[in-house]
Amino acid sequence: xxxxxxxxxxxxxxxxxxxxxxxxxxxxxxxxxxxxxxxxxxxxxxxxxxxxxxxxxxxxxxxxxxxxxxxxxxxxxxxxxxxxxxxxxxxxxxxxxxxxxxxxxxxxxxxxxxxxxxxxxxxxxxxxxxxxxxxxxxxxxxxxxxxxxxxxxxxxxxxxxxxxxxxxxxxxxxxxxxxxxxxxxxxxxxxxxxxxxxxxxxxxxxxxxxxxxxxxxxxxxxxxxxxxxxxxxxxxxxxxxxxxxxxxxxxxxxxxxxxxxxxxxxxxxxxxxxxxxxxxxxxxxxxxxxxxxxxxxxxxxxx
Amino acid sequence: xxxxxxxxxxxxxxxxxxxxxxxxxxxxxxxxxxxxxxxxxxxxxxxxxxxxxxxxxxxxxxxxxxxxxxxxxxxxxxxxxxxxxxxxxxxxxxxxxxxxxxxxxxxxxxxxxxxxxxxxxxxxxxxxxxxxxxxxxxxxxxxxxxxxxxxxxxxxxxxxxxxxxxxxxxxxxxxxxxxxxxxxxxxxxxxxxxxxxxxxxxxxxxxxxxxxxxxxxxxxxxxxxxxxxxxxxxxxxxxxxxxxxxxxxxxxxxxxxxxxxxxxxxxxxxxxxxxxxxxxxxxxxxxxxxxxxxxxxxxxxxxxxxxxxxxxxxxxxxxxxxxxxxxxxxxxxxxxxxxxxxxxx
Numbered sequence: 001x002x003x004x005x006x007x008x009x010x011x012x013x014x015x016x017x018x019x020x021x022x023x024x025x026x027x028x029x030x031x032x033x034x035x036x037x038x039x040x041x042x043x044x045x046x047x048x049x050x051x052x053x054x055x056x057x058x059x060x061x062x063x064x065x066x067x068x069x070x071x072x073x074x075x076x077x078x079x080x081x082x083x084x085x086x087x088x089x090x091x092x093x094x095x096x097x098x099x100x101x102x103x104x105x106x107x108x109x110x111x112x113x114x115x116x117x118x119x120x121x122x123x124x125x126x127x128x129x130x131x132x133x134x135x136x137x138x139x140x141x142x143x144x145x146x147x148x149x150x151x152x153x154x155x156x157x158x159x160x161x162x163x164x165x166x167x168x169x170x171x172x173x174x175x176x177x178x179x180x181x182x183x184x185x186x187x188x189x190x191x192x193x194x195x196x197x198x199x200x201x202x203x204x205x206x207x208x209x210x211x212x213x214x215x216x217x218x219x220x221x222x223x224x225x226x227x228x229x230x231x232x233x234x235x236x237x238x239x240x241x242x243x244x245x246x247x248x249x250x251x252x253x254x255x256x257x258x259x260x261x262x263x264x265x266x267x268x269x270x271x272x273x274x275x276x277x278x279x280x281x282x283x284x285x286x287x288x289x290x291x292x293x294x295x296x297x298x299x300x301x302x303x
Numbered sequence: 304x305x306x307x308x309x310x311x312x313x314x315x316x317x318x319x320x321x322x323x324x325x326x327x328x329x330x331x332x333x334x335x336x337x338x339x340x341x342x343x344x345x346x347x348x349x350x351x352x353x354x355x356x357x358x359x360x361x362x363x364x365x366x367x368x369x370x371x372x373x374x375x376x377x378x379x380x381x382x383x384x385x386x387x388x389x390x391x392x393x394x395x396x397x398x399x400x401x402x403x404x405x406x407x408x409x410x411x412x413x414x415x416x417x418x419x420x421x422x423x424x425x426x427x428x429x430x431x432x433x434x435x436x437x438x439x440x441x442x443x444x445x446x447x448x449x450x451x452x453x454x455x456x457x458x459x460x461x462x463x464x465x466x467x468x469x470x471x472x473x474x475x476x477x478x479x480x481x482x483x484x485x486x487x488x489x490x491x492x493x494x495x496x497x498x499x500x501x502x503x504x505x506x507x508x509x510x511x512x513x514x515x516x517x518x519x520x521x522x523x524x525x526x527x528x529x530x531x532x533x534x535x536x537x538x539x540x541x542x543x544x545x546x547x548x549x550x551x552x553x554x555x556x557x558x559x560x561x562x563x564x565x566x567x568x569x570x571x572x573x574x575x576x577x578x579x580x581x582x583x584x585x586x587x588x589x590x591x592x593x594x595x596x597x598x599x600x601x602x603x604x605x606x607x608x609x610x611x612x613x614x615x616x617x618x619x620x621x622x623x624x625x626x627x628x629x630x631x632x633x634x635x636x637x638x639x640x641x642x643x644x645x646x647x648x
Contacts, residue, residue, distance in 0.1 A: 033439070138316065139323030142626075143619050144577035150584065151615045152331055154603045231448055235585055238450045239603055254451055258589075261458055270458075273451030281446035288442055 034289035037282040044279060048097035061091035063246025071265055081267040083253075084260060089267060093275050096248040100279065103164055104230040108222045110168045115175020116218055120210050122176065123183025124202070134180070137173035145170050146232065153241040160233075160249075163242045167232050171225075175218055182214035189213075220290055227283030234276050250276040309634055317627050324619050325377070328612045329370055382613040387605045392613045395598060400617070401488025402472055403587070403594035407579040409491075410514045414521035414575065419568070421522075422529025423556055426537060426564075437526060444523030449582050453516045453589035460512060468509055470590035477505040513590045517582055521575045528571050532564040569633060573626040580618055 052058040060066055066086035074081040080089035122133040140148070153166035186192065187210070195205050234251030236242045243249040245256075250272040257268030357363050361372060376383070382392040425434045460467040468474065473483075473490060481502045483493050491510070494503035536542065537560055545555050580595075587596035595614060602610035 135319060135323075139320050139327065142320040142324055142623050143327075143615070144581045144622050146581040146584075147577075147615055147618060148327075150581070150599070150603060151328075151611045154606060154611055155331060155608055227446060231446070234448060235450065238448075238585060239588070239600055241603060251448070251450075254448075254454065258454060261454060262462070264462075266458055269451070269454055273448055273454065276448050277443075277446060277451065280448070281443055284442050284446045288438075 037285040051094040055091040057088040057091040060087035061095035092248040111171035114172040119176040119179025123180040224287035227280040383609040410518035413518040418525025422526040425530040426533030441523035450585040532567040
């Protein structure tokens with residue numbers, strides 16, 4: 001909390017460029033929750049990148065056991081206590097942030113890439129290509145989202161790579177639908193027709209003229225989904241399907257610390273879960289603000 | 304599109320999707336790196352035994368033939384045998400599905416009961432403190448990891464307050480002293496039918512925490528959806544006309560506007576069902592609730608692929624049917640859906 005306040009104060013002191021009143025950025029800047037969320041995400045990313053230098057226990061963060069100091073209550077030397085192998089929980093959380101953030105970005109990035117291209121192809125060509133691609137998305141969307149990811153991750157060997165693969169497999173069809181709808185509205189524009197008339201190849205048209213004009217709403221949707229992607233990775237890890245030990249991951253840390261809660265060592269699973277909650281919430285608040293601010297109907301409604 | 308045409312197209316799509324789902328579960332089972340026969344026999348099996356097991360499991364036949372026999376087995380309701388417990392999967396699912404459905408249906412009812420009025424009030428007091436707080440709380444509700452919330456509530460209500468049980472579906476002592484006659488498989492209903500109130504209360508107390516955790520995400524989603532569609536409806540001219548004619552605000556909100564605002568909320572009920580039933584895997588693990596979710600979690604840990612595929616398939620088929628029913632109800636009450644204006648049929 002103290003960290004967030006400092007970040008906010010720093011942010012307020014920065015010289016602010018003049019922004020036209022009523023513009024999107026103007027509304028966004030007035031949105032306190034969005035600014036706090038953004039500050040939180042930026043600080044967390046910085047802490048994750050510089051984790052080995054920020055924490056006094058980088059080896060423990062990477063998984064080195066320190067058995068002599070196991071199960072210690074939170075104190076000044078270990079602000080969030082130590083786990084069953086004596087590792088500093090705070091250091092593990094900072095290293096876990098690397099795993100969660102990277103995994104979240106890769107999943108959304110890969111899904112946006114696959115979705116944009118398949119959606120643009122479906123919308124641009126229409127006909128049987130459109131029919132085939134859209135029916136495939138129907139089939140994937142017919143599975144309850146997390147269920148297919150669980151099953152696929154379970155038949156593969158448990159690793160972060162496989163968890164990311166399994167989640168991406170269930171994530172892309174949403175972007176395909178969005179990209180297709182956007183493409184349908186762009187396809188009939190004059191510049192696309194002109195390019196077609198000049199004999200530009202179809203794939204060049206898609207990459208040069210369609211994709212740049214449909215990408216903004218897809219990227220906004222991607223930002224909205226980052227929080228969900230992070231929580232999904234951790235859910236798989238909690239079930240034992242994500243990162244194998246000793247790599248730190250928030251869901252896996254909750255799983256490992258679960259049995260210690262009954263003997264009163266509440267801090268082992270509580271802090272990693274809290275980190276996961278706050279991070280997901282920051283991404284969701286930010287996404288919600290972007291949505292509210294970019295929609296002229298709801299502008300100015302934020303906190 | 305006429306009503307009949309819509310019905311045929313929607314059913315056709317449903318069948319296509321079911322075949323697709325079966326194909327995907329079948330394909331996924333062939334990228335399995337481990338050998339099912341080896342999982343079945345354990346690591347110390349001899350090559351002859353392995354070959355025999357492969358033959359018994361039908362793994363030595365060509366793929367298309369395996370797919371056909373896979374489909375025909377499913378049509379006959381044969382879901383195979385668990386690699387871990389060697390018990391027929393269908394029997395296990397029959398016992399565990401009602402437990403999970405009791406959990407899921409209770410939490411969806413709770414979501415509607417709490418979510419609808421809060422969403423309506425949020426729309427009526429748009430931008431005011433109530434609305435702002437409810438926005439923050441609902442974003443929190445969709446952000447909180449269910450497995451963690453479950454642990455925190457367990458810590459608080461069991462370890463500190465000792466108000467609620469740690470987990471399970473019913474206490475063993477109660478079940479021994481007051482056995483429940485199973486009719487529907489839903490403990491609350493079965494116990495109520497036979498007037499077994501001791502068991503009813505015990506089952507109810509065991510349901511509280513899992514239901515609350517499982518309902519957190521759906522409540523938030525229902526609030527946001529209801530608020531958004533209420534705002535849309537409240538700006539229509541017939542609402543202004545109703546105001547002018549002197550109807551009270553309460554009548555306008557809950558009688559006139561809510562009826563029309565319910566349609567979009569109905570669309571997400573399918574999604575909520577899917578969320579709850581997969582979310583039950585995480586929640587049942589924490590509360591040791593003996594439903595389909597913990598069955599799935601056990602199968603994940605022991606790579607019991609036949610159980611994984613069977614549960615995935617059964618749950619997906621239920622999900623597809625739920626969505627089909629929701630779509631048909633919607634088409635019946637909202638002609639725009641039939642006419643294809645919703646675009647995403």
